[in-house]
Amino acid sequence: MSKVKLHRKEILAAAVLLCLVAAVASPGFSIMAQPARVPHEDPAQAPESIDSISTLLFYSHVFSQASARRYQSAGDMLKEYDLARVPAEMRYMLDRYRALSRRLLDHLNNAENLLNDASSLVSQRQLARARQRLDDAGRAMSDAQIVMTDIEMATNLLGERTGVSSPTASNRLLETYQRLRDILNRLQELIYELDRLRQQLDNIASENPENPENPETQVIIQAIRKSASFYYQTWLAVSAPKEAWPGTPITVTGEVSSAGDVIDRRVTLLLDNTRMAEETTRSGFDFRVQVPPGISTGKHTLTLLVAPVERYAGASWSAPLSVIRTPLIVDARIPLWNVMPRLQVSGRVTAGPMPYPDGRVTVTFRKHAVTASTASDGTFSVDLSLPFDPSVFGPEEVTVSAEPKEPWFAADSVARRVFMIGAANTGLMVVTLISLGVLLHRRSRSRPGRPPVRSGGVDALPAAVGGTEETPRRYVFTGSPGRVVAAYYSAVRMAAEAAGLLPASHETLREYARSVQRRIPTAGRAFSELTAVVEMALYSGAGIDDGVVSRAEALARLVEESCRGAA
Amino acid sequence: MGLRRFLVMTGAAVAVLLTVLAWYYPAGDDFRTDNPFWNGFRLTSREVTLTPLPSLSRLPSLPAGSALVVIPYLAFTTAELDELNRFVTRGGTLVVADDYGHGNQVVARLGVSARFSGQILLDPLLSYKSAWFPRIYQLSSSALLANSDNLVFNHATALTNVAPGDVLARSSSASFLDRNASMRWDNNEVTGPLPVISQHSLGSGWLILISDPSIFINSMRGIGDNDSIIRNLALGAGGRVYIDQSHLPKSNLHDTKNTLISIRDYFATPLGTLGLVAVVLLVSLVPVWYRTRKP
Numbered sequence: 001m002s003k004v005k006l007h008r009k010e011i012l013a014a015a016v017l018l019c020l021v022a023a024v025a026s027p028g029f030s031i032m033a034q035p036a037r038v039p040h041e042d043p044a045q046a047p048e049s050i051d052s053i054s055t056l057l058f059y060s061h062v063f064s065q066a067s068a069r070r071y072q073s074a075g076d077m078l079k080e081y082d083l084a085r086v087p088a089e090m091r092y093m094l095d096r097y098r099a100l101s102r103r104l105l106d107h108l109n110n111a112e113n114l115l116n117d118a119s120s121l122v123s124q125r126q127l128a129r130a131r132q133r134l135d136d137a138g139r140a141m142s143d144a145q146i147v148m149t150d151i152e153m154a155t156n157l158l159g160e161r162t163g164v165s166s167p168t169a170s171n172r173l174l175e176t177y178q179r180l181r182d183i184l185n186r187l188q189e190l191i192y193e194l195d196r197l198r199q200q201l202d203n204i205a206s207e208n209p210e211n212p213e214n215p216e217t218q219v220i221i222q223a224i225r226k227s228a229s230f231y232y233q234t235w236l237a238v239s240a241p242k243e244a245w246p247g248t249p250i251t252v253t254g255e256v257s258s259a260g261d262v263i264d265r266r267v268t269l270l271l272d273n274t275r276m277a278e279e280t281t282r283s284g285f286d287f288r289v290q291v292p293p294g295i296s297t298g299k300h301t302l303t304l305l306v307a308p309v310e311r312y313a314g315a316s317w318s319a320p321l322s323v324i325r326t327p328l329i330v331d332a333r334i335p336l337w338n339v340m341p342r343l344q345v346s347g348r349v350t351a352g353p354m355p356y357p358d359g360r361v362t363v364t365f366r367k368h369a370v371t372a373s374t375a376s377d378g379t380f381s382v383d384l385s386l387p388f389d390p391s392v393f394g395p396e397e398v399t400v401s402a403e404p405k406e407p408w409f410a411a412d413s414v415a416r417r418v419f420m421i422g423a424a425n426t427g428l429m430v431v432t433l434i435s436l437g438v439l440l441h442r443r444s445r446s447r448p449g450r451p452p453v454r455s456g457g458v459d460a461l462p463a464a465v466g467g468t469e470e471t472p473r474r475y476v477f478t479g480s481p482g483r484v485v486a487a488y489y490s491a492v493r494m495a496a497e498a499a500g501l502l503p504a505s506h507e508t509l510r511e512y513a514r515s516v517q518r519r520i521p522t523a524g525r526a527f528s529e530l531t532a533v534v535e536m537a538l539y540s541g542a543g544i545d546d547g548v549v550s551r552a553e554a555l556a557r558l559v560e561e562s563c564r565g566a567a
Numbered sequence: 568m569g570l571r572r573f574l575v576m577t578g579a580a581v582a583v584l585l586t587v588l589a590w591y592y593p594a595g596d597d598f599r600t601d602n603p604f605w606n607g608f609r610l611t612s613r614e615v616t617l618t619p620l621p622s623l624s625r626l627p628s629l630p631a632g633s634a635l636v637v638i639p640y641l642a643f644t645t646a647e648l649d650e651l652n653r654f655v656t657r658g659g660t661l662v663v664a665d666d667y668g669h670g671n672q673v674v675a676r677l678g679v680s681a682r683f684s685g686q687i688l689l690d691p692l693l694s695y696k697s698a699w700f701p702r703i704y705q706l707s708s709s710a711l712l713a714n715s716d717n718l719v720f721n722h723a724t725a726l727t728n729v730a731p732g733d734v735l736a737r738s739s740s741a742s743f744l745d746r747n748a749s750m751r752w753d754n755n756e757v758t759g760p761l762p763v764i765s766q767h768s769l770g771s772g773w774l775i776l777i778s779d780p781s782i783f784i785n786s787m788r789g790i791g792d793n794d795s796i797i798r799n800l801a802l803g804a805g806g807r808v809y810i811d812q813s814h815l816p817k818s819n820l821h822d823t824k825n826t827l828i829s830i831r832d833y834f835a836t837p838l839g840t841l842g843l844v845a846v847v848l849l850v851s852l853v854p855v856w857y858r859t860r861k862p
Contacts, residue, residue: 039597039640039667040721040781042605043790046696054691057752058741077740083704083717084692084741172751272708273735273766294632296802301708318708391835403805411806428844435851442855 050087052162053176055094058084060180062101067186071109078102090161097158100151104187107144111137111194118201127205134202141195148188155180234258234265234315240302243322247293247407250321252302253286258312265312270303271295271321293407297325325410328356332400337419341388346381349374349402351409356402364399374402389422396420483549484537487556491530495520498563509535523562530555586827594821598638598780600810605786608810614794615801617810623650626809631658631771634804638780639669641814648676656770660804664780666724669814674776679767681729683778688723688761689750690742695719695790698750702791705737705760711775711799712736712764719791723779725761735775736764 058081065074078101086094114137121130163169164177238254256265262282269277269287276289300321308314332347345363349356355378362371363382366389374380382400401413492512496502499519503512513531517524533552537544593603600612600619611617617636620626627633635654643651651673655661661677663670670683690701703718712735725744726734742759743752752758767774782793801808833839 040606040784041699042786043696043700043719043721044605044786046700049697051691051698053751054741058692061740061758080693080704080739080741083702083739085694086692270708272710272713294803294805296710296713296799298714298799298802300710300713303708388837389835391831428840428847431844432847432851435848439851439855 050085052087052090053173055084055086055090056158056162056173056176056180059097059101060176060183063180063183063187066105066108067183067190069108069112069190071105071112075102075105075109078105093154093157093161097151097154100147100154104144104147104151107140107147108191108194111140111144111198114140115194115198115201118198118205122201122205130205131202134198134205137198138195138202141191141198144191148184148191152184155184234306234308234313236304236306236315236317238304238317238319240319241321242319243324244291245408246291246295246297246323246325249288249290251286251288252304253284254304254317255284256281256306256315257283263309263312265309266307268305268307270305272300291323295323297323297410325408326351327410328359328402328404328412330361330400330402330412330414332414332416334398334400334414334416335418337421340420340422341386343384343386343398343418344382345384345398345400346379347400348378349380349412350378351404355379356404356409358405360403360405362399362401362403364401365396393420393422393426480544480546480549481537484534484544484552487549487552488530488534491527491556491559494560494563495523495527498523498566520563520566522566523559526555526558526562530559589820589823590827592820594818594824596815596818596821597640598784598815599812599821603785605784607785608783610785610788611783611797612810615797615808616806617797617808619812620809622813623647623811626650626654626659627807629657630654632805633807633809634660634662634800636662636664636783636800636808636810637673637814638664638811639673639814640816642669643672643676643814648673652677655772655774658771660773660775660800662775662777662800664777664783666722666779666781670776674774677769677774679769679774679776681733681762681765681767681776682727683776684725684727684744686724686744686746687748688720688725688738688742688763688778689745690739690759692741693739701738701742703736703738703763705739707735709735709766710803711766711796713795713799715792715795717791718782718793718796719787720763720779721781721784721787723763723781725763726765726776726778727762729762729765729776733765733767734762735766737761738763 058077062074062077065071065077078098081098114133118130118133118137121127121133159165159177162173162177164173235257236254237257238252240252240254241250244250252269256267258265264280264282266278266280267285268275269289271289271291274292277287279285279287300323301318302321303316303318306315329350330347331350332345334345335343343363343365347361349359349361355374355376357374357376357378359374359378360371361374361380361382362369363384365384365386368384368386370382370384372380372382395417396419397415398418399413399415401411403411492503495516499516501515501519503509507515509531513524513528516527520527530552533548533555536548537552593601593607593609595604595606596602597606598608600608600617603609608617612619620635626635630653635651637651651661655677663673665671665683667685671685674681674683688701689698691698693702693704694700695702699722701720701723703720704716706712706715706717718736725738725742737760740759742761744757744761745751746756747753763778765776767776777796781787783797787793797808834843
């Protein structure tokens, strides 16, 4: 038993060691390893963070643009803030802050435009209209000043909400907040400056109606014009299609108009970001262009641009253009299974309800493809010759695709799985199975016989003492033990003849005795006693006397009689 | 059973198990078309049929109308740069998606003045979850960005020296390039809007620069309108979209898979198949012959 345990330990240790060696030595050991530097992170696992200081910084940039009189840029930045991520608890306040900022920009932009108009009117000696513009500008500046005051208060609140007043406020927060306040001060200065210019121009319009060209007037006018970005407004009226097909023409017509005089304007038509046509006109325009054949389907954008000229502002117009393609439909007949090396596929291609002639049809299997053209009725038939490839066996994907000649049709494809049967690998499998079968059959024939089935298998009897010449002699007993064993074997032979019950090679004497008792109850008791006697004869260190031998032979005779009776 | 025989059988079983595991377990390499995990391209490549290229020498000889996506995390040889130049000038669309790699090497060879900044682009306000995921709302009307309202980048950079007419997409006004990686805006750091996608005409083809290759990975699909870019690219290329896999870092598992594929390809040849049949016959019939001859 201890020898068996040692052997198992050795095997277990060797197996574990082998696994470790294989794992370490295997080139695929780093099977779970990731590259050392990952230039991105899993968005699903990324933590969410919102930075309220960034809001203060953002508004400082917005007001910085406004203080430099770049109202359009500032307004564009504010529009982006609609989409910003902000703390939920500050959402309402920030929305209000943004609305105030928007109003301030509108008032400042309006005021500057009015001042510019007024300066032009003064130059043209239209003083009454100029004074009207100046009054409007004054109201705009008053509104701007009111909003500016609200913004100052709102900024104080914003600072408190972000923790500026807290003793634990970070340096970054304090610096950003101070920066915002400084820029608001500059913006306030701008309002004062514009108002001062307005007052000066108003004085000129009131006191010097005959001398609009004097140097002092010109200085003021130039100061106002420095700040203005737009002069005469320009409008566009456009008529354009909403849908188009690739490779087909579209027509875009319209009219451009401006405040002020009628002049030549350059109008440019773009499709997405590509210039399609350009024209110089004084009012109406008419573009007829072809949609590019290679354009993708889906939503695109038509844009018209009117370039600014001198004091005439530019203008733009855009609208979506939906590009669509009529899809082809492939109706392919692909077999469910196929024997290599040939594969035949046929079918029909239609465009809507009509057949599609001269279309290109490609049948693809793995890396092999064959192309054919559809007939006048849209049908096709393709014969694919497949090269030798023993790895092909089982379901494989076959794809049939149809490509149109015209750009206003869309391609279509169909894919199906075909059970491919290859002659080479089928033969290989058959050879392998046959050889394995032969091997197993030979092994089963050369294997020694198994223990007999209880119901009637015949086993070779162990050699009996003084056995006949037909039975092989394995044990030789002499003397009294031999006579006891001979009697026992005689009883076993009788039991075998009566009930077909032979002892198995793994069976002990007592187990066999129990089996005899079950099968031949009348002989059971005698046989059990005989078993005990033969055990004594075989294993006892002391000798046995003739009485025991006689008893054994008597018991054997009893068993014999009982077996004859049972048979 | 003897110990030696047991060790041989165990060793064979372990080898087979490791081979099967290496064959079927998907590699976790970034940007690989066979990687189904969050950092792979499998979902993207299935939707629009990306053709992976193990080498740029396999580019089509007539590239007109086709598209090639390059993620240059490894340096290029002179021959490879020439291949790219040939591809673009003969009518192909080359998409260079890079953030911290060797994209500037490609761009310089093609003679374009635009460059990848290489600095981290952060947007603390207009972003997805955090400043590392800037949202791109300023999209120009173009075929590449058709049907897109916004994109979401993932640890991106920005483009520099791009002519205004070549810009297709810009980051927001709240974005900035974090030069010193402080995670906050400092006075000398460039603020947005910054170009992040640009398009340049070269010969008969087009060069598109995207300052973040991660918009194509599996986990970024469905976030913003990131899916539309590759879809539009495939539509414009008639479905012929190639993706270069030869300039991506390789893991040991990837190398092992390639080795197994090479072995399988060898056995797929007539000579290899014949050899395999012979080995199988030998293994199965030698014991039979041995027993037959044994007295």
